[in-house]
Amino acid sequence: MDPILRYAQSKQSAAIALIRQFVECESPSDDAAAVNRFASLLAESVKDIAKVRPHFAASRGRNLRCEFLLPGAVKKGQILALGHSDTVWPLGTLSVMPCRRHEGRLWGPGVFDMKGGLALFIMAMRALRDLNIPVARKVILQVNSDEEIGSLSSRALTEEIAKRSAAVLVLEPAGPSGRVKTSRKGVGDYHVVVRGVAAHAGLDYEKGASAITEMARQVERIAGFTRLARGITVSPGVIAGGTRSNVVAAECSLDVDVRIPRASDADFLARQFAALRPFDKRCRLEISGGMNRPPMERTAGVAVLFEKARGLATDLGVELDECAVGGGSDGNFTAALGVPTLDGLGAVGEGAHAANESIFIDRLPDRTALLAKLVAGL
Ligand SMILES: [Zn+2]
Numbered sequence: 297m298d299p300i301l302r303y304a305q306s307k308q309s310a311a312i313a314l315i316r317q318f319v320e321c322e323s324p325s326d327d328a329a330a331v332n333r334f335a336s337l338l339a340e341s342v343k344d345i346a347k348v349r350p351h352f353a354a355s356r357g358r359n360l361r362c363e364f365l366l367p368g369a370v371k372k373g374q375i376l377a378l379g380h381s382d383t384v385w386p387l388g389t390l391s392v393m394p395c396r397r398h399e400g401r402l403w404g405p406g407v408f409d410m411k412g413g414l415a416l417f418i419m420a421m422r423a424l425r426d427l428n429i430p431v432a433r434k435v436i437l438q439v440n441s442d443e444e445i446g447s448l449s450s451r452a453l454t455e456e457i458a459k460r461s462a463a464v465l466v467l468e469p470a471g472p473s474g475r476v477k478t479s480r481k482g483v484g485d486y487h488v489v490v491r492g493v494a495a496h497a498g499l500d501y502e503k504g505a506s507a508i509t510e511m512a513r514q515v516e517r518i519a520g521f522t523r524l525a526r527g528i529t530v531s532p533g534v535i536a537g538g539t540r541s542n543v544v545a546a547e548c549s550l551d552v553d554v555r556i557p558r559a560s561d562a563d564f565l566a567r568q569f570a571a572l573r574p575f576d577k578r579c580r581l582e583i584s585g586g587m588n589r590p591p592m593e594r595t596a597g598v599a600v601l602f603e604k605a606r607g608l609a610t611d612l613g614v615e616l617d618e619c620a621v622g623g624g625s626d627g628n629f630t631a632a633l634g635v636p637t638l639d640g641l642g643a644v645g646e647g648a649h650a651a652n653e654s655i656f657i658d659r660l661p662d663r664t665a666l667l668a669k670l671v672a673g674l
Pocket residue numbers: 380409410443468469625
């Protein structure tokens with residue numbers, strides 16, 4: 297058996313204990329104090345094997361960079377592992393969704409997305425150290441504090457370090473049956489406001505121009521920008537407008553989620569939104585927003601990295617497949633810079649952002665071993 301796999305199997309209970317510790321330290325994106333508590337816990341858990349440097353952001357929790365102290369001569373270049381400390385779950389979720397082991401899985405808020413992935417990487421680095429397996433490059437784990445809310449505070453930090461890295465390993469949840477993610481759609485938000493003319497719905501109906509009626513017509517047009525065959529989706533997600541039923545609505549607003557598989561699709565959508573005109577000339581349209589994360593495209597560099605990982609997985613007796621997904625991650629930023637990026641290298645499980653969030657315990661050793669072999673083999 298592969299020595300790293302054997303090591304990871306022997307450390308199974310330590311891995312579970314670390315994941316449990318991480319899950320039981322709740323860290324919702326919008327609670328800087330909670331995210332910082334988790335960052336401190338993570339820093340503490342690697343202090344014997346890494347140099348940890350915090351990077352403070354204005355209003356958010358702190359981002360961390362951990363440089364691992366690994367055997368081997370460090371040549372030029374480095375490998376970047378990317379993760380995030382925040383979760384979508386509010387404080388107190390543990391009381392209704394406790395971290396528990398049941399039916400071969402570990403359950404709990406953030407266990408899959410992505411505290412399991414962070415713990416696996418740390419276990420992988422411990423394996424390299426304990427087994428004295430040399431690495432050729434410097435290895436940095438960057439843990440961002442605000443991935444679930446668009447990475448506003450961490451994006452520049454991620455891009456800066458990715459540019460200096462030979463490859464990026466993203467510890468986000470795996471796809472179905474452990475698939476890694478070799479392409480992700482780009483994600484954007486558009487915000488549309490209609491300004492109409494208020495009037496008494498009974499006394500002066502014809503003097504009013506309803507922002508709601510106007511928006512209803514615009515919504516259909518906007519949703520029509522979707523091009524399913526090209527993978528472009530445009531989804532009106534939130535709508536609000538009006539004040540009282542007897543007032544012709546003066547204002548209505550709409551938030552629209554957009555997803556694109558290719559960077560060039562951003563221009564297509566920008567043109568579509570810019571071309572919107574009011575049906576009722578008395579209404580005004582205000583349009584803002586655009587892309588937040590560029591797509592992660594399956595470049596030649598991504599394909600080479602995937603083939604490498606697939607070969608290493610085969611050595612572990614695991615068949616590794618790839619998948620393309622609609623959700624974005626910080627890997628979108630690094631791939632868009634042309635840095636070979638492999639995503640979904642974290643835990644195998646299901647239910648990200650959902651009540652059934654859980655990971656498969658029997659997949660912890662082979663995922664740990666794959667991460668260790670990738671780091672050693674790049
Ligand atoms: Zn995530």
